[in-house]
Amino acid sequence: MILIDAIHKKVRRGHVSSEAFYVVMGLTEAMQREILAIESIPSESAGGWNELLESLKSRGLRQTDLVIADGLPGLDQVIHKAFPEARHQKCVTHLKRGILTKVKAADKDCVAEDLRDVFLTGQRNYTRGQAIDRFNRFATRWGETYPSIQRLANNEDMEYYFTYLDFDRRIQSMIYTTNWIERLNKKFRRSLKIRNALPSVESALLLLAKVAIDTEESTYQFPIYNFKFDNTLFPDATQ
Secondary structure (H helix, E strand, O other): OEEEEEEEEEEEEOEEEEEEEEEEEEEOOOOOEEEEEEEEEOOOOHHHHHHHHHHHHHOOOOOOOEEEEOOOOOHHHHHHHHOOOOEEEEOHHHHHHHHHOOOOHHHHHHHHHHHHHHOOOOOOOOOHHHHHHHHHHHHHHHHOOOHHHHOOOOOHHHHHHHHHHHOOOOOHHHHOOOHHHHHHHHHHHHHHHOOOOOOEHHHHHHHHHHHHHHHHHHHHOOOOHHHHHOOOOOOOOOO
C-alpha cells in the first residue's frame, strides 16, 4: 500500500517561485510506515507522478495493492499504468472539502452530516453498493440547490472514493483518506516555515529528508497491527 501527495513551497531556483515536492509513503510487509520518496518536480501533474512511480519501480518497488491519493485529474490512468493490479482510493476528506466550499454557510452543517452518513467506516454490513446508492441520493437531493453537486450523481469516477469498503472494516478509517501523509506534510510545512530565508531546492529537500528520518525513527517504527485482519493487503498475516 502506498499514499501519494505533494506539498508546495516557495523556493529559489534562479528566481523565487512556488514548487511542488512529491511525497510517497508506503506500508511495508512488517505493517510499518516508511517514506519511499521525496522528489522535487516544479509543478504537480499526472505526468510528474508517472515519472516518480516509474522511478520507484526501477528502484525495486514491484507491487502495491492499494494507492491512496487525492483527486488530481489524470491520476487514475497513471496509477493503473504503473500498477495494473492496484486499487485506487481517492481521498474522501478532499472530496468533502471540495463539496463544502461550494455550499452556502447555512447549509454546511446539513451537507456535512449527510456526507458522514455516506462515508461510513467500521460497519460490518455496509457495502460499496449501499454507499454509492446513498451518495447518489445525496447528490440528487442537494443537486436541486447546487448544480455542482448534481453533476456528481451517477458519475463513474466517484467509485474511486468507495474503494475502502472493499477492505476489512477494521482498517477502513485508515485508508479512506490521505490523512497519514497529510500529517507528515504538516510537519514538513512547519519545519520549512520556521526557516525565514527562502531555501534553495536542494536545501529544502535536505530539510524534508531530515524531518522524514526523524519521524520514521520516532513514530513509524511501531507496526499497525489492524492491517493483519485484511487478507487483500496482507494475505499471509496471522489472523
